[in-house]
Amino acid sequence: MSNPLALIGRIATYLLLTVAAFVSVFPFLWMVIGATNLSADIIRGKVTPGGALLQNISVFFSSVDMPRILFNSFLIAGLGTALTLLVSSLAGYGFEMFRSKVREKIFAGLLLMLSIPFAALMIPLFIMMANFKMINTYQAILLPTVASIFIIFYFRQATKAFPHELRDAARIDGLKEWQIFLYVYMPVMRSTYAAATIIVFMANWNNYLWPLIVLQTNEMKTLTLVVAGLTSAYTPDFGVIMVGAIFATLPTLIIFFLLQRRFVEGMLGAVK
């Protein structure tokens, strides 16, 4: 078993993975170290922690209305996720549990539209929002994202595993269709909801282009927009930017470490 060739292969594998893991993790370390350094030191490549953390944090909090920005971010990501899950799971359930020829055709049509690039929608959506007088509102951010073909598809696939006997039993007990959805389907499918929550929350929290177009005043901006905005200064303060980047990364990082298995399942499940 222990021929020299296999040993070399083994060492090469560990080397490859160690380099890959280091490269993957380094920017995170860099971000944290950067938050403790002055901007001039960061762009000079200083890799040791400095003493400017408190200064960076205080500059960040004095230039950004953090409570308001966090409120915007969590409202948009939270409410957006709740609405997306509701609307899209209703549709996924509807398509799977109530079959009809017309709806099957519509569903096939939706799948074709799955890859419509957002770049082709943003101009009409912007003009539409302007006509609705909804520029710079939460609605403008939320409305176009709530019905997600991707999540509808995800729920339809997951619903295939939902036992029809449960529905039949509930019908015999006299439950209405919406009650079956609310009291039987949703609790049974909670792990599907959990995985979808992660995907949608992340997408909403990190969304950049559409909020950039629609949210125009400082008090409406999300954390993502604020961090991006900090870089557009003539001489960006990278210490402060790193503090912002940490805040922007933290929620998804926490979700990832708490729900790692579900996180990965969520990403894969949407494909199966």
Add this chain to the structure above:
Amino acid sequence: MAQSGLARNEQVSGWLFVMPALVLLGVFMIYPILWSLWMSFQVGRGMAFSFGGFANIVRLTQDPVFIRALTNTLTFLAIQVPIMLVLALLFANALNDSKLWGKGLFRTAIFLPCVTSLVAYSVVFRSMFAADGVINQFLLFTHIISDPIPWMADPFWSKVVIISAITWRWTGYNMIFYLAAMQNIDRSIYEAAKIDGVPAWARFWYITVPMLKPVILFTTVISTIGTLQLFDEPNLIPSTPGAPSDSTLTLSLYIYNLSFKFMPSFGYAATVSYVIVVMVGILTLIQFLAARERRT
């Protein structure tokens, strides 16, 4: 025979469940995409439109900035997607070894980048690739280079930075798909090959890769579609979007500039956006055809 009450009830319920989503998709997706098509035949500035026929398409062919954005986007695509997918495949293959020590740790580390927001990692990369930044310091220190590389000031190197950044962000994501697919391959095939004396590289090339063909195709298509829409990185990593001198300008960035930076030229921007639609459409078609071929 008349429809029974229950069957009709089924029909009504079916529509009620899917209706909210269909209405929203109709208003915020189907209507805009058709409007965008119509708009691509309109010329004019701001909100003053007039019908221009194929004027916008003619303009595309004569617009050096569009040509530049298209070439850049296709360059990113042609170089970045293969590099990333090969790396993802290698990492997945290395991790798909039951005797590997520290498997979970490696997997988590390599997957970690796709937890970050595009904006956050873009600004972090921008600081790392500064003229005297940490990347140059490292390369100088290890004597890989003797002079600092002018990363974001040079048309070639700025593209290298964007490609490295996207590869960093998405390799782990693709790796997860490959790992999952590899775990579905029957172990006994490998055991049989091993007994027959097939070396590891040949097992990878002649067993793993062919078995993964569907998922490789899938990741190629999603990565391609993603790269065609590249916006966040070229907008945030350079000191000004698309810099230096448009060498990182992408189609999405150009559409944004045409619509929201200068006096809006919505009709022409819509035409550029349809270039992406057509490219994505062709790719989706290829995937559909390949998927059908697989089934028969």
